[in-house]
Every structure is written in C-alpha cells, then in structure tokens.
Amino acid sequence: MKVYEYLLERIDEKGFVHLSLIDPDPFKVPLEKAARIAKIAENAGSDAIMVGGSTATVDVEAYVRIIKENVSLPVILFPNDVSGLAPSADAAFFMVLVNSRNRYYLFGAQVLGAIAIRRLGLEPISMAYMVFEPGGTVGFMGDARLIPRNKPEIAVGYALAAEIIGFKTIYLEAGSGAYGPLPPEIIAAVSKSVKIPVIVGGGINKPEEAAQAIAAGASMVVQSTFLERIAYDTDAVEKLSSVIRAMKEASKKKR
Ligand code: 1GP
Numbered sequence: 001m002k003v004y005e006y007l008l009e010r011i012d013e014k015g016f017v018h019l020s021l022i023d024p025d026p027f028k029v030p031l032e033k034a035a036r037i038a039k040i041a042e043n044a045g046s047d048a049i050m051v052g053g054s055t056a057t058v059d060v061e062a063y064v065r066i067i068k069e070n071v072s073l074p075v076i077l078f079p080n081d082v083s084g085l086a087p088s089a090d091a092a093f094f095m096v097l098v099n100s101r102n103r104y105y106l107f108g109a110q111v112l113g114a115i116a117i118r119r120l121g122l123e124p125i126s127m128a129y130m131v132f133e134p135g136g137t138v139g140f141m142g143d144a145r146l147i148p149r150n151k152p153e154i155a156v157g158y159a160l161a162a163e164i165i166g167f168k169t170i171y172l173e174a175g176s177g178a179y180g181p182l183p184p185e186i187i188a189a190v191s192k193s194v195k196i197p198v199i200v201g202g203g204i205n206k207p208e209e210a211a212q213a214i215a216a217g218a219s220m221v222v223q224s225t226f227l228e229r230i231a232y233d234t235d236a237v238e239k240l241s242s243v244i245r246a247m248k249e250a251s252k253k254k255r
Helices: 003-014 031-044 060-070 103-107 109-120 136-141 152-165 184-193 207-215 225-230 236-254
Strands: 017-022 048-051 075-077 091-097 123-131 169-173 198-201 220-223
Touching: 003 017, 003 048, 003 123, 017 031, 017 198, 017 225, 017 236, 031 060, 031 225, 031 236, 048 060, 060 075, 091 103, 091 109, 091 169, 103 109, 123 152, 152 169, 152 184, 169 184, 184 198, 184 207, 207 220, 207 236, 220 225, 220 236, 225 236
Parallel strands: 017 048, 017 220, 048 075, 075 091, 091 123, 123 169, 169 198, 198 220
Antiparallel strands: none
8 A cells, every 4th residue: 555545544544643753863863763763653553654854864764774674664754855865765755845935945856856756666745845933943944934823824825725736745844843833723724724634743742732733633743852852761652652642532522
C-alpha cells in the first residue's frame, strides 16, 4: 500500500494520525538517538516516522537506514531542500512553502527535487506548507512571511488555494520548539474549509495540546522536540503513549 493511502486509512479507522519527526542533524540527534526515538515511537503507537530538519542535514540516508533497521513504521521524508532526499525512504512530502518570499522555496527546489524523486522511485505526497508566527528556524531559513496567529481568514485563504490547486495535504507549522501550539481557532477555521488532511506541528509537547489540535479538526499531529526531550527517560514509551491516548479520546468525542 502507498504511504498516502496508509495515512488516509489510519485517519479513517481511528480519526487521527500521530507523526514522529526526527531531525537528521548529527549535532542534535546522533544516529543512536534517532534509532531510540524511532523505537519509542513504534512502541507507543505512533503511525509513521518523518525525517527532516532546517539546518544540518548531511547524510539523511544514514538516518533513514538506521530507522528502518529498527522499526517497521513507514518513513516519510520532510525535506528542507533537495539534500533532504534519501533513496531508502518510503515516501517524501513534496513541499511548497506557500508563504515564502523566496522563489527557490516556491518553485525552485521542487523542480530539482521532482527529477531526483522520479529517479529514486520515491512516493511524493504533495504538501502546502504554511509557516505561522513565531516560525522558528524554518521561518527564518525559508524566508517566510509569517502568517499571524490571530488571522484565521488569512490561513483559510492559503488553505483553500492549496486545495483548489490540488495539494494532497496542508501543514500548519508554528516552527519547531515554538513557545506554544497554534491556537485551535486557526486549526478549526482551516479544517472546516478544506477536505484534504490538515497536519499540525510546532510547540506540541503535552497530551492536552495534541488533543486540542485533534478536537479542533486536525487529522495529523507532528511532534519532534518532545521526543528529543524524553528519548532517554525510562518511561518514554508511556509518556508518548499518553499523548496518543489523549488524541484518541479527542477524536472519539468528535465522532
Ligand atoms: C517541526 O512542527 C514540527 O517542523 C515539530 O515541532 O519540534 O515543536 O515538536 P516541535
């Protein structure tokens, strides 16, 4: 089964998807820690592993390989540019940073990436990537005109345009390590306006924050910093499980 279909099926079956993001930055997450995080994710019931980051991506393939040696979850690339692609992954989010000022991130990296993706035989999953305040490293590196957190109508405009153009997913990004998750009003406004899956990430560190994103209408929640923090805790699996349990409860209430 293709990874996109797998994600849709998981959303259909249980109402949500949890994505564990690993930053392939050897200074932040060495290979051994990446393998550890992947195992925690699988044991806690996360649905897939994403691999990508905004800074030091030197050998993404090594990360994908060690993750695949340790877990059987699908591995989806989350590339910052063409250097974020790796042949052993199962799929790649084919991203357009729709609110970037820099044409490289709008239709430059994609032109180069498309050729690489075809040659590598990776499944592309198109994604309209929207970066909100505070934006963090990705906002800076991607030269994003940050979408204000208190302007749902702007977010809805971007999301509708993305759906009309034919993107398969929308990602509402607050930036890794953001001071707080995106407000539920933004998530709700976007989720009500489009039928394609809405992914939310950035600053989600507590069970109630992940649950709130699902309650507001998100289909998928991404966590990275949280996993890096708990990786060496003896109760790491339980800590992540409690986040996923809270998402499940929130999705049950919605149905
Ligand atoms: C970054 O949204 C993701 O692209 C994850 O953010 O590191 O804050 O979980 P955190």
